[in-house]
Amino acid sequence: TKSQSNRTAIALPQGVGESTFHRAIDALRGHLGKDHVELVTKLNDGWYMENPNTHDAMHVAEEDALVASAIVYPSTTEEVQKIVHWANKYRIPISPISIGRNYGYGGAAPRVRGAVVIDLGRRMNRVLDINPDDCTCLVEPGVTYFALYEEIQDRGFKHLWADVPDIGGGSVLGNALDRGVGYTPYGDHWMMHSGMEVVLPTGEVIRTGMGALPGNNSWQLFPYGFGPTPDGLFSQSNLGIVTKMGFGLMPNPGGYESYLYTFPKDEDLSQLIEIIRPLRIAMILENVAQLRHVSMQIGLEGKPRSTYYAGKGRVPDSIIHEAAKKLSSGDCSWLYYGMAYGPREIRKYKLEIIHKEFMKIPGARRIDPTTLPTTDYFWVRDRIASGVPDIEELRWVNWHPNGGHAAFSPVSPVRGHDATALWDIARTRCEEFDLDLFPTFVVGLREMHLIVEIVFNRDEPVMRNNVRACLRAMIDDAAKLGYGEYRTHLAFMDQIAGTxxxxxxxxxxxxxxxxxxxxxxxxxxxxxxxxxxxxxxxxxxxx
Ligand code: ADP
Missing domain, CATH: 1.10.45.10 (Vanillyl-alcohol Oxidase; Chain A, domain 4)
Incomplete structure (x- = not known):
């Protein structure tokens, strides 16, 4: 579906007059070439693979509340420096993106209307290095997971894996900066980085870690270097533009095997999380795990909500369970998707422990993968957990026509009590605001993120207002109990920072x-x- 508005007026940055703005843009064109600076006169949402860089395609507020005035496309670090000097001269806000597919968290949009978006991805998209012995890579901002994966294959490095998130079209560098996760044992993208090159807000360039020592060959191996480590200052921040970043790549473990367990009741959550914690910390559960509620599994069928229910309010649980009976995994409340790595004998040891522990929950079932058709979502998770990028996860955005989505993403210990408290907040508030919820518990190592995705029709202002009010309420409810979010949409950054x-x-x-x-x-x-x-x-x- 597409939403499109025809505007001709440019959203000028506040405090910058029209003639000054155009003079500044002419100067910028002088620095970068006229083809590499575009004014934003039209918003076109496109779709995931052709994502807009002009605004947030998943707008929870008005479509043109968070729009850029212009987009600039640098091709080198030196050009990024020129843009930064230019912005200082004209006092024009700039906002860097790598790819701009940060869907649900603001997409390509700047936080300040009228900022000039620096789209690094279009021309700075080289894989600068893959080291097959050290198992590392060095990338520019425009390298997506798909591109990195393909480059690894093209260079014939069958022994290397990339770690990919749920949807593979994002930037490897951008996702790590926003502290996104993937699903192999290398799932913590920030943790797996080593070395950055950053253009500072006044235009100087620094290299962090070992990269500060000229001629050094450990930049992608030892992230700390000597002295204070500034890397964290450039993550989820506005203190620099990252132009290069290094990462560790996982060696192919020599075999892998996905598994899926289902659990019958909503109330199983607490016991299940207690079972997961020690297994995950001990790395018997080896990858960033996904515990999904069955409502999300229904969403993944890719059919609109109207297929199941025409009434107002949250789709009743009875209808979700009725629909779940038709899934190949059958009716249940929770689904655990995981993967065991290594040769068969190593997997067997871990899989037996996992089976014994999960089966302690009455009614738990292990789904036999050989019974699942190749189109089943199970195989999507199988690809992702073995480092193959995919975009099928977006299926649930079809829940509403012209669907957009936003997420409530609190962090907590991996404890039954905490899981239940957060699940209660989400259910109660979504009920209050007539919204369906698609929850997944994503278990890192010692903590978990609960990701509650809410899908909405972008053309329905009442629904959009409800989504905003619901998210605000959940954030406050969670903070009162001592929970905070790990990441958020532009519209909620002030509120969350305030907690x-x-x-x-x-x-x-x-x-x-x-x-x-x-x-x-x-x-x-x-x-x-x-x-x-x-x-x-x-x-x-x-x-
Ligand atoms: P995705 O990789 O999902 O397409 P983006 O490119 O939009 O995501 O990046 C996500 C966020 O990370 C951006 O909104 C921006 O705040 C920040 N970011 C992305 N790339 C850079 C960069 N090269 N330097 C500094 N911040 C960046």
């Missing part, structure tokens, strides 16, 4: 001090993650 307020907001004061020091003109992605530069603070920008 991380221990000791009179000491962390935000620290972030602001660094922001003002490194970005004195406040040009770099103002407001990203709730961090506003001095020029914007206290002027009503928060939302």
């Amino acid at each position: 991380y307020n221990w000791n009179d907001g000491a962390l935000m004061k620290f972030n602001e001090k660094i922001k003002d020091c490194l970005d004195p003109n406040g040009i770099m992605a103002p407001g990203k993650s709730g961090v506003w530069p001095a020029r914007y603070r206290g002027r009503g920008w928060e939302m």
Whole structure:
């Protein structure tokens, strides 16, 4: 489905007059060539593979609330520096993206309307290095998981795997910066990075870790180097533009095997999570695990909600379970998708422990993969957990016509009590706001993210308002119990930043001090993650 609006007026950055803006754009064209600077006069949502870089295609607010004034396409780090110098000269906000497919978290949109989006992905998209002995790579921002995967195959490195997230069209570098996850044992993308090259808000370039020592050959091997490690300052932040980043690649483990267990009742959640914790910490459960609610499994069938239910409000549980009877996994409440790695004898040892533990839950079932057709979602998870990029996960966005989605993503210990508390918040609030919810518990190692995806019809303002109100309520409810989100849509960054307020907001004061020091003109992605530069603070920008 497509949503499209015809606008001709450019969203000018606040405080910049029209003639100054056009003069500035002419100057930018002078620096980069006129073909590499585009004014945004039209919004076209396209679709996942042709994603817009002008705005957020999954807008939870008005479509043109968060739009860019122009897009610029640098081809080198030097050109990125030129853009940064230009932004400082004209005091025009800039907002870097790598690919801009950050769906559900704001897509390509800048936090500040009228910012100039720096689309690094279009021309800076080289895999700079793959080292088959050290099992590492060095990439530019435009390298997607699909591209990295293909490059590994093209170079004949059958012994290397990439770690891929649920949907493979995003940037390897961009996803790691936003602290996304994938599903092999290398699933924590931030943890697996080593070495960055960053253009600072005043235009200097730094290399972190071993990259700061000229001629060094351990940049992708040892992330820390010497002295303070600044890498974290450039993650979920607005303190730099990352132009290169290194990662570890997992060696092919010599075999793998997906498994799926189902559990009958919603109330099994608590016991199940207690079973998962020790197994995951001990790495018997080897990959970032997925515990999905059956409602999401129904969504993955890719059919619209109207197939199942025409009424208002959340689709009743009885209807979800009725529909689940027709799935190849049968009716249940929870589904655990995991993978065992290594040769058969190594897998066998772990799989036996997992089976014994999971079967302690009354009514638990192991689904025999040989009974599942090749089109079954099981094989999507099988590909993803073995490092093969995929986009099938998007099937559930069809739940509503013209579907958009946003997520509530709190972090908690891997404990039954916490899982139940968060699940209760999500259910109660979604009930209140007439919304269906697609929840998955994603178990890292010692913590889990609950990801509650909410699908909405982007053309229905009432539904969009409900999604916003519901997310705001869930964020507050969770914070009252001591839970915080790991990542969020642009529209909720201020609210969430406000919940991380221990000791009179000491962390935000620290972030602001660094922001003002490194970005004195406040040009770099103002407001990203709730961090506003001095020029914007206290002027009503928060939302
Ligand atoms: P995806 O990889 O999912 O397509 P994006 O390219 O939109 O995602 O990146 C996600 C977010 O990470 C962006 O909104 C931006 O805030 C940040 N980001 C992406 N690339 C860079 C970069 N090269 N330097 C600094 N921040 C970046």
